[in-house]
Amino acid sequence: MDITLKDKVAIVTGGTRGIGFAIVKKFVEAQAKVVIWGSRMETAEAALVKLREAFPDCDAMAMAPSLTDQKQVREAMEEVVRKYGRIDILANNAGISQSIPLENYTDEDLDRIIDLNIKAVFVCSKAAAAHMKEAGEGCIINTSSVVSFYGQGLGCMYPASKSAVNGLTRSLSRELGPHGIRVNAVAPGVTRTDMVAALPESMVAPLLERIPLARMGEAEDIAKAALFLASDMASYITGAVIPVDGGAIL
Numbered sequence: 271m272d273i274t275l276k277d278k279v280a281i282v283t284g285g286t287r288g289i290g291f292a293i294v295k296k297f298v299e300a301q302a303k304v305v306i307w308g309s310r311m312e313t314a315e316a317a318l319v320k321l322r323e324a325f326p327d328c329d330a331m332a333m334a335p336s337l338t339d340q341k342q343v344r345e346a347m348e349e350v351v352r353k354y355g356r357i358d359i360l361a362n363n364a365g366i367s368q369s370i371p372l373e374n375y376t377d378e379d380l381d382r383i384i385d386l387n388i389k390a391v392f393v394c395s396k397a398a399a400a401h402m403k404e405a406g407e408g409c410i411i412n413t414s415s416v417v418s419f420y421g422q423g424l425g426c427m428y429p430a431s432k433s434a435v436n437g438l439t440r441s442l443s444r445e446l447g448p449h450g451i452r453v454n455a456v457a458p459g460v461t462r463t464d465m466v467a468a469l470p471e472s473m474v475a476p477l478l479e480r481i482p483l484a485r486m487g488e489a490e491d492i493a494k495a496a497l498f499l500a501s502d503m504a505s506y507i508t509g510a511v512i513p514v515d516g517g518a519i520l
Contacts, residue, residue, distance in 0.1 A: 273501045275302035279354040280500065281347070283307045283337060283394060284364030286317035288463045289413065292489035293361050294321060294330075296497045302359070303329040305350050309364070310334055337364055337390035343397045356405055359500045360398040362391045362435075363413045368425035380427060387431035391438055395453075399446055407450040411499050412439050413492075414457040416513050420520040432457075436511045443509030452508040456495045459515025461487040483516035 308314030402408025418432035
C-alpha cells in the first residue's frame with residue numbers, strides 16, 4: 271500500500287537541498303502541499319523551480335524566514351495558514367555540522383550551531399504547535415543524527431546539539447501528545463550529501479566497513495523514514511528517535 275499525505279500541508283525547513291529537498295520531493299510524491307523554507311529566498315525559489323520541473327502539478331511555495339526569530343517564524347506560518355488553511359506537518363530539517371577541535375571553538379561557532387540546530391527547532395515547533403493544537407492534530411519530525419548517541423572525534427557541539435534535539439523530541443511528544451500532535455525524529459548515519467561526497471576515499475572506506483548493509487545512505491533513505499513518520503502508518507508512534515544508518519557500528 272502506497273503511503274499518502276493527500277491534502278496534508280507540510281513545511282520543510284532546510285528544504286532546498288540534500289536531505290531536506292529529498293523530504294520535500296517524497297512529501298510531494300505522496301500528494302502533500304509543501305512549503306520549502308530556505309536560508310535565503312533565492313535558494314528557496316531555486317529549489318521550488320527545480321521541484322516544479324520534476325512535479326509540474328505540485329502545490330508548493332517557497333519562503334525564507336529567519337528560523338531563530340520567533341516573530342518571523344510566527345508570521346510565516348500564519349501566511350501558510352492563510353493560503354492553505356492549516357499546517358499538518360513540520361519537518362525541522364535545517365541545521366549545520368561542525369568538525370572543530372575543542373580548543374578552536376569561538377563564541378561565534380557556539381552561537382551558530384546552538385541557534386541553527388537547537389533554537390530553530392524550538393522556535394519552529396512552538397509556532398507550528400499553536401496551529402496544530404487548534405486543529406487537534408499534527409506531526410513534527412526533527413532531523414537528529416546517530417552521532418547524538420555515540421559522539422564524534424571532532425566538533426563536540428554537533429553531537430551535543432543533536433542530543434538536545436533528541437531531548438526536545440521526547441519532551442515535546444509528552445507535552446503535545448494530549449493535543450493529538452506526534453513528535454518524532456530521524457537520526458541519519460553516513461549519508462551521501464554534498465559534504466560527504468567531497469570526502470576523500472581514504473575517509474569514506476573505513477566508514478563503509480562499519481555499516482552492515484555495506485553502503486552509504488542516500489538522502490532518499492532518510493526521506494522515506496520521514497514520510498513514514500508523517501503518515502497515518504505511524505499514528506501510534508511518538509517520542510521516537512529512529513536511526514537510519516544501515517545498522518552502523520560506531
